[in-house]
Amino acid sequence: MSLNKTYDYIVIGAGSAGCVLANRLSENPDNSVLLLEAGNKDSNPWIHVPIGYFKTMHNPKTDWCYMTEPDPGINGRQLQWPRGKVLGGSSSLNGLLYVRGQKEDYDDWAELGNKGWSYDDILPYFIKSEDQERGADKYHGVGGPLAVSNIRIRREICDKFIDAAEQVGIPRNEDSNGETQEGVGYFQLTINRNGTRCSTAVGFLRPALKRPNLDAATKAQVHRIVFEGSRAVGLDVEIDGQMTHIHCDKEIVLSAGAINSPQLLMLSGVGDRNELEKHGISVVKDMPGVGKNLQDHLQIRTIYKVNKPITLNDEVNNPIRKVMMGIEYALFRTGPLTMAASQVCIFTKTDKNMVRPDIQYHLQPLSADKPADGTHRFSAFTASVCQLRPTSTGHIELKSRNPRDYPAIHPNYLATEEDQKTAIESIKVTRRIVNAPALAPLIQEEHEPGVQHQTDAELLEYARNRATTIYHPTGTCKMGHDEMAVVDDRLRVHGLEGLRVADASIMPVIVSGNTNAPTIMIAEKCSDMMKEDAKSPSAHTATAV
Numbered sequence: 001m002s003l004n005k006t007y008d009y010i011v012i013g014a015g016s017a018g019c020v021l022a023n024r025l026s027e028n029p030d031n032s033v034l035l036l037e038a039g040n041k042d043s044n045p046w047i048h049v050p051i052g053y054f055k056t057m058h059n060p061k062t063d064w065c066y067m068t069e070p071d072p073g074i075n076g077r078q079l080q081w082p083r084g085k086v087l088g089g090s091s092s093l094n095g096l097l098y099v100r101g102q103k104e105d106y107d108d109w110a111e112l113g114n115k116g117w118s119y120d121d122i123l124p125y126f127i128k129s130e131d132q133e134r135g136a137d138k139y140h141g142v143g144g145p146l147a148v149s150n151i152r153i154r155r156e157i158c159d160k161f162i163d164a165a166e167q168v169g170i171p172r173n174e175d176s177n178g179e180t181q182e183g184v185g186y187f188q189l190t191i192n193r194n195g196t197r198c199s200t201a202v203g204f205l206r207p208a209l210k211r212p213n214l215d216a217a218t219k220a221q222v223h224r225i226v227f228e229g230s231r232a233v234g235l236d237v238e239i240d241g242q243m244t245h246i247h248c249d250k251e252i253v254l255s256a257g258a259i260n261s262p263q264l265l266m267l268s269g270v271g272d273r274n275e276l277e278k279h280g281i282s283v284v285k286d287m288p289g290v291g292k293n294l295q296d297h298l299q300i301r302t303i304y305k306v307n308k309p310i311t312l313n314d315e316v317n318n319p320i321r322k323v324m325m326g327i328e329y330a331l332f333r334t335g336p337l338t339m340a341a342s343q344v345c346i347f348t349k350t351d352k353n354m355v356r357p358d359i360q361y362h363l364q365p366l367s368a369d370k371p372a373d374g375t376h377r378f379s380a381f382t383a384s385v386c387q388l389r390p391t392s393t394g395h396i397e398l399k400s401r402n403p404r405d406y407p408a409i410h411p412n413y414l415a416t417e418e419d420q421k422t423a424i425e426s427i428k429v430t431r432r433i434v435n436a437p438a439l440a441p442l443i444q445e446e447h448e449p450g451v452q453h454q455t456d457a458e459l460l461e462y463a464r465n466r467a468t469t470i471y472h473p474t475g476t477c478k479m480g481h482d483e484m485a486v487v488d489d490r491l492r493v494h495g496l497e498g499l500r501v502a503d504a505s506i507m508p509v510i511v512s513g514n515t516n517a518p519t520i521m522i523a524e525k526c527s528d529m530m531k532e533d534a535k536s537p538s539a540h541t542a543t544a545v
Helices: 018-025 050-056 103-111 119-129 156-167 200-208 257-267 273-278 312-316 319-332 417-434 456-466 516-533
Strands: 006-012 033-036 130-132 146-150 183-186 214-217 220-228 231-239 242-254 298-306 344-348 359-364 380-387 395-397 408-410 443-448 499-501
Touching (some): 006 018, 006 231, 018 033, 018 200, 018 516, 103 119, 119 130, 119 516, 156 183, 156 344, 156 380, 156 417, 220 242, 220 257, 242 257, 242 516, 257 395, 298 417, 298 456, 312 319, 417 443
Parallel strands (some): 006 033, 033 214, 130 146
Antiparallel strands (some): 220 231, 231 242, 298 380, 298 443, 344 359, 359 380
C-alpha cells in the first residue's frame, strides 16, 4: 500500500499497546493515523490456535528471538527472550493468560507521584477493553474488543493441585481479577468464543482497519524519530527496503515494547549522553533513565512425574490421541488445542505475615525443557513459580547505531538478597503443596529440582542454574518525576514535544502478574489522555525533570 507523507498521529509498534492505540485514535474520523510494525502480518495459522505458541515462540518468522547477555545472577547463563514479530506483537505469541495484577500495584504508582494511575483510576480501562465471558459486574465489562474467557477443559491433575493448595491454607479464588487477587483457581484467557486466540491485532486492529483514516504497514523498520529542536516531527523509516520520511502533525506514540522503545529513543538521540556519544549519536535530550529500571519475572520451574496417565504429555505422545486432538479442534474448535500456556494460578505469600502475595504460580498439566522442544516422554506436570515484585533491576543498552542490531539486554536477575530469599522460599511452598494429601498419592518423583536439593544454598543454586524468564520485560522508559523518569504521568517524554511512550516500558514498578492485560490498559488510558490533550495544544509537552 502507498502511505501518505504526513499523518496526525503515528504509532510505532503494532503490539499489545499499539493495536489498541491505532483503534482508539482512529475512532475520530478527523484524525489520520499511521501504525507501523517492523514485523510481519499475523498470517501464520499457528498464531490463532491457542496452543500454537509451541510453534511460534523461538520461530524467527514470528519471534524476534532476543537473547540476554550472560547474567551473573543465573551463573552466567543467557536466556531467550521471545518477543512477537507480527501484528499483535507478543499478544500473538503469549500464553493467553489474562491477569491484571494487584490493586496495590497501581495505588503504589500513584503514590510515586503519578496522578491518575491509582487502581480506581485505571479500573475503568480494564473494564472498557473487555468482552468478559463471565458477564459484567463492578470489576468486569462486556462488549469490548478483547475476548476474555474461562478455561473450558478442567483436568484431574489441575483440580488436585487446587485441592492441595487449599489444604496448605491458600484460599480458593474463582476470580483473581476481581475483588482480591490472593488465592488459587483457574486462569482467565484471551480466547474468542470460537476457540481462537484474541490478540490485540484480532480484537482491536482488524475492525479498525476498515476505517479510511487508518493506515498500517508491516516490515516497517523505524530508523529514528526526527526532531526539530525539542519537538518530534516525523520518522525516518525503511519499508520493504525503501527509506522514506513521514511527517507527523500532532503526536508520535512509541509502543515498541520494553526492549525496542528505549532502543529507538536512544537511536533518535534521547538517552544517556555518554552512551549516545559513544556510538556517534547526536544528543537531542540527555536522559539517563532511558533503558534503565529493567524488570522481569523470573520463573522457577519444578517438575513432578505422576503415576497416572492424566497429563498432556500422555496425549501428545500418543499418535492416535494426537491426531484426534487435531481433528477435534478442526471440527469443533474444542479440546486440548484450545489450552493456554497454564491452567491454574496461585497468588500467595512466602511469609504469612506479608500484607499481600509476593509469588505467583503457573500450573501446566505438561512438562518440557522448553516449549519448542516438545513435551517429555513421561507423565508429568510443571508448577512454575515466580516472584511478583523483584527488587533486582537491569538495563538495555545499544550495541551500535544500526537499528537492525539488537540491543544488549542485562536482566540482572537475583542480584538482591530479597530476591534470592524469595526464590528459596518459593520452592519450599511448592513442596508443601505437592506433599498435601490431595496431591501426594499421585506423585511418583520430583524430577526437578530433585530431592538432592534440600538446603537453602542448594535451592538457590538450582534457581541460578535453571530459572528462566516468564517473558515480562518492563520498566525501561519508566513513568515518574524523578531524574531517572522518562515519561510523565500523561506518558509524554520529559522535556520534549509531540512524543509519548505507551507500553510495558512505562511501568515504574512491574505489576504483580502477567503483563499483557496491564499493557492494554496503559494504551487505553493513553489514548484517552491524548484525546483530552488534543483540546489544549500546550499539553503535548512534558516538563523537564
